[in-house]
Amino acid sequence: MESSRKARGTKTQEEQWMVENDVGQIYSSVSSIPPNAQSVFLEIRRDNHIQYLMHGLNNLGPSFSTLDANRPWICYWILHSIALLGDSLDEELEHSTIEFLSRCQDPDGGYGGGPGQMPHLATTYAAVNSLITLGGPKSLSSINRGKLRAFLLRMKDASGGFRMHDGGEVDVRACYTAISVASVLNILDDELTQNVGDYILSCQTYEGGIAGEPGSEAHGGYTFCGLAAMILINEVHRLDLPCLIDWVVFRQGVEGGFQGRTNKLVDGCYSFWQGGVAVIVQKLHSVICEQLGLSKVLDSECDSESYHDYETSDISDVEECTVETSCPLGGTCHRRKEVSFADIGVDFISNKRAIAPIFSSMHLQQYLLLCSQEGAGFRDKPGKPRDHYHTCYCLSGLSVCQYCSSADADSPPLARDILGPYSNLLEQLHPLYNLVLDRYYEAHDFFSKF
Numbered sequence: 001m002e003s004s005r006k007a008r009g010t011k012t013q014e015e016q017w018m019v020e021n022d023v024g025q026i027y028s029s030v031s032s033i034p035p036n037a038q039s040v041f042l043e044i045r046r047d048n049h050i051q052y053l054m055h056g057l058n059n060l061g062p063s064f065s066t067l068d069a070n071r072p073w074i075c076y077w078i079l080h081s082i083a084l085l086g087d088s089l090d091e092e093l094e095h096s097t098i099e100f101l102s103r104c105q106d107p108d109g110g111y112g113g114g115p116g117q118m119p120h121l122a123t124t125y126a127a128v129n130s131l132i133t134l135g136g137p138k139s140l141s142s143i144n145r146g147k148l149r150a151f152l153l154r155m156k157d158a159s160g161g162f163r164m165h166d167g168g169e170v171d172v173r174a175c176y177t178a179i180s181v182a183s184v185l186n187i188l189d190d191e192l193t194q195n196v197g198d199y200i201l202s203c204q205t206y207e208g209g210i211a212g213e214p215g216s217e218a219h220g221g222y223t224f225c226g227l228a229a230m231i232l233i234n235e236v237h238r239l240d241l242p243c244l245i246d247w248v249v250f251r252q253g254v255e256g257g258f259q260g261r262t263n264k265l266v267d268g269c270y271s272f273w274q275g276g277v278a279v280i281v282q283k284l285h286s287v288i289c290e291q292l293g294l295s296k297v298l299d300s301e302c303d304s305e306s307y308h309d310y311e312t313s314d315i316s317d318v319e320e321c322t323v324e325t326s327c328p329l330g331g332t333c334h335r336r337k338e339v340s341f342a343d344i345g346v347d348f349i350s351n352k353r354a355i356a357p358i359f360s361s362m363h364l365q366q367y368l369l370l371c372s373q374e375g376a377g378f379r380d381k382p383g384k385p386r387d388h389y390h391t392c393y394c395l396s397g398l399s400v401c402q403y404c405s406s407a408d409a410d411s412p413p414l415a416r417d418i419l420g421p422y423s424n425l426l427e428q429l430h431p432l433y434n435l436v437l438d439r440y441y442e443a444h445d446f447f448s449k450f
């Protein structure tokens with residue numbers, strides 16, 4: 001792996017970038033302002049962001065030509081950003097977005113990058129998450145779940161992994177997008193999950209993070225995908241979690257942002273990919289303690305509403321584990337306990353975050369608000385232009401930061417956990433799907449009827 005440090009005494013790529021872009025200057029000029037005046041700089045420019053996002057969606061018509069094979073993604077980035085900001089579309093725009101996404105749906109299942117295009121797992125994930133974010137019976141019932149399941153099965157590879165599209169590449173992103181849509185639409189079953197865990201496990205590297213394919217380099221995007229998918233198929237205990245945690249905590253840079261992989265620059269979008277991993281592991285205390293050979297903190301110890309009041313305990317309460325039971329489809333099943341796939345997403349949210357945040361949430365919020373936020377929209381880093389992808393994942397990362405210090409999903413964050421004014425508070429999201437939590441619950445209720 002290439003190191004960014006050229007020779008002793010020279011600057012790393014990261015140090016060079018900080019100097020060139022005046023990142024130290026941005027931070028010190030804000031901290032030299034009296035605290036009561038700082039909030040102007042630390043405020044989320046909510047109205048400006050919404051205006052920028054609405055403009056993007058209004059231009060997503062048949063004449064829209066840039067990123068032509070990615071239009072469901074643009075819908076998702078914009079709709080999810082608007083939902084995180086607590087806003088929604090007017091009826092006409094909502095109707096035309098549902099119509100547009102319906103035209104991207106393939107008659108044989110799945111969604112393509114535009115009307116008439118070949119179905120693809122990434123755009124299927126984007127379209128399904130967009131329709132769930134829009135919510136309501138018209139939007140949710142527009143998804144042909146039976147055909148979608150058939151498409152997912154056609155994309156399944158002999159390795160256990162999934163292919164992005166017919167004849168396309170098999171990777172961890174394909175595994176996650178397939179598992180995420182199947183889980184949220186309540187069509188996940190033993191046939192779809194068979195050997196997916198083996199494939200993802202083969203992508204965890206010596207560094208602890210997860211790569212896109214076996215033998216590649218660990219990366220934040222794939223680590224998020226692999227970890228979330230392993231939870232959704234109830235096989236997360238098979239990953240080396242202490243090693244994964246060790247890797248992710250060292251990905252937060254001195255600027256406060258996260259990098260995607262070792263020796264690369266920080267980028268606002270990794271606030272969600274890596275920040276998402278960091279908050280997901282807060283809920284995995286039981287399996288982490290077991291892997292470390294430690295006793296679990298009793299649930300009763302976790303009744304507090306915030307980590308500021310937490311104390312750990314070494315009281316022995318290790319859960320019994322059932323490993324390698326026989327699988328209805330034959331072979332070995334790596335599930336620990338019989339749980340219904342339909343309940344995993346809801347159970348995940350109702351579990352307490354029994355581990356305190358493993359990254360500096362304040363420092364990440366500082367990077368996002370001062371370095372990634374533009375007058376309207378967000379960017380990777382100073383010097384780069386804003387775009388809808390970074391707006392979506394920077395806002396998702398901010399939401400993750402704002403809620404990560406509350407022990408459970410029902411307790412609102414404390415003012416001290418929000419950088420800037422409390423009016424910066426965004427909607428809470430479900431970190432396994434990256435959907436606003438209320439929209440996830442609506443979809444879960446809707447699809448549990450089938």
Ligand SMILES: CC(C)=CCC/C(C)=C/CC/C(C)=C/COP(=O)(O)OP(=O)(O)O
Pocket residue numbers: 122125173176177219220221222225259260261264265267273
């Ligand atoms: C749900 C879904 C489709 C998830 C996708 C996850 C994701 C963001 C994967 C990243 C892929 C990758 C190796 C980027 C490296 O780009 P780079 O070399 O330009 O960036 P870097 O220098 O920051 O590594």
Ligand SMILES: [Zn+2]
Pocket residue numbers: 267268269270380390
């Ligand atoms: Zn980025």
